[in-house]
Amino acid sequence: MDRNVREAFALARERYAELGVDVDRAIDRLGRLSVSLHCWQGDDVVGFEGSSGEIGGGLAVTGRYPGRARDGDELRADLDRALSLIPGSHRLNLHASYAEAPGRPVDRDALGPEHFSRWIDWAKRRGVGLDFNPTFFAHPLAADGLTLSHPDPAIRRFWVDHGIICRRIGAAFGEATGTPCVTNLWIPDGSKDLPVDRKGPRERLLSSLDAIFAEPIDSARNKDAVEGKLFGIGAEAYTVGSHEFYLAYAVSRGKLLCLDAGHYHPTEVLSDKLSAVLAFLDEALLHVSRGVRWDSDHVVTLTDELDAIAQELVRGDYLGRVHLGLDFFDASINRVAAWVIGARNLLKALLRALLEPIDRLRALEAEGDLTGRLALLEEAKLLPSGAVWDYYCQERGVPGGIEWLDAIRSYERDVLAKRVEAGA
Numbered sequence: 001m002d003r004n005v006r007e008a009f010a011l012a013r014e015r016y017a018e019l020g021v022d023v024d025r026a027i028d029r030l031g032r033l034s035v036s037l038h039c040w041q042g043d044d045v046v047g048f049e050g051s052s053g054e055i056g057g058g059l060a061v062t063g064r065y066p067g068r069a070r071d072g073d074e075l076r077a078d079l080d081r082a083l084s085l086i087p088g089s090h091r092l093n094l095h096a097s098y099a100e101a102p103g104r105p106v107d108r109d110a111l112g113p114e115h116f117s118r119w120i121d122w123a124k125r126r127g128v129g130l131d132f133n134p135t136f137f138a139h140p141l142a143a144d145g146l147t148l149s150h151p152d153p154a155i156r157r158f159w160v161d162h163g164i165i166c167r168r169i170g171a172a173f174g175e176a177t178g179t180p181c182v183t184n185l186w187i188p189d190g191s192k193d194l195p196v197d198r199k200g201p202r203e204r205l206l207s208s209l210d211a212i213f214a215e216p217i218d219s220a221r222n223k224d225a226v227e228g229k230l231f232g233i234g235a236e237a238y239t240v241g242s243h244e245f246y247l248a249y250a251v252s253r254g255k256l257l258c259l260d261a262g263h264y265h266p267t268e269v270l271s272d273k274l275s276a277v278l279a280f281l282d283e284a285l286l287h288v289s290r291g292v293r294w295d296s297d298h299v300v301t302l303t304d305e306l307d308a309i310a311q312e313l314v315r316g317d318y319l320g321r322v323h324l325g326l327d328f329f330d331a332s333i334n335r336v337a338a339w340v341i342g343a344r345n346l347l348k349a350l351l352r353a354l355l356e357p358i359d360r361l362r363a364l365e366a367e368g369d370l371t372g373r374l375a376l377l378e379e380a381k382l383l384p385s386g387a388v389w390d391y392y393c394q395e396r397g398v399p400g401g402i403e404w405l406d407a408i409r410s411y412e413r414d415v416l417a418k419r420v421e422a423g424a
């Protein structure tokens, strides 16, 4: 470890101790947290089904940065590089459309764990936990933007079968890796313009979900999550699976609620929702994302809201009840760097929250000293969390600062650029 980093850390530890913060405990707690990296950042949500059609589902990926991963080996190599630059031990979040069945395409209602055997082998070899998502878009039977709420019972049945199969695949992931898989269900269903029937699609979605979740599966292997949304492209007027719908569903059925930071009205913040929903739910899943004016899925940066989410997780003692996942897709920059930037930022925010002089802040609030609370909150923003971060990273063999970008640049030169020469 660099001498400067060690010395700066020692000074930072003293500074925090003066405010009653135990830096070693904070580092230990951070080291126990895992972030689920979303596979779809690596290939612009294309997947391996060989479809050249649109992603659909109201999702949009913009940018033409060269070097997109085109198959499982490339995507795993990119993930290896990203994970080597993110301190700690993390997870991978797969979509069903990343099944590997070369030469004999398998439709979504016929998938099984065997189609993910290479992912399972990779995860076991690396000691990485796996999470999962059924894919309810980029498919001819989702071409009209409707799946589980479709008025045609045959189409609904196809998607229900896909949901059932995906829970079993999630359970196989959990079994193989020894850590429960969170299988998250998000559907694009909605309507571009004002529908006259808002009730029918929601009633159909409700019964489809109940059919998907009918089979009991041990939560030590698979945990079910449901993700609502405000709107999508082409579904601006009405979203069947809205926040209220899934909140009620999760509470009534004992499911995890997935809160995606980009899925609310721009004036709403996810940080304020955590303590509300966790008053009723045992567990939740976060899709940490960054909307810019809309659900644009920008790479996560160290914003006030990211700090606020992390603070809520720590202050509310929710870290053991909330699964942390990323959800963004940016094709305008190096895709591997995008993972690294987003994941490191979430971890930095969590570290800053773990280093908060919370006992003093709570005491000030309890005494009604709101001036003191505000003053300390503001002073705490410039406490030397960066010195602790550098130390934490170097202790885990990862660069603390921008030097990590050198590894990305050489990977781009040696690997990603060759994909371009080969026609990627």
Ligand SMILES: C[C@H](O)[C@H](O)[C@@H](O)C(=O)CO
Binding pocket: 040, 045, 133, 186, 227, 229, 260, 287, 295, 327
């Ligand atoms: C690709 C994912 O399923 C997707 O991002 C989903 O989680 C979502 O947030 C849709 O807007």
Ligand SMILES: [Mn+2]
Binding pocket: 227, 260, 287, 327
């Ligand atoms: Mn999401």
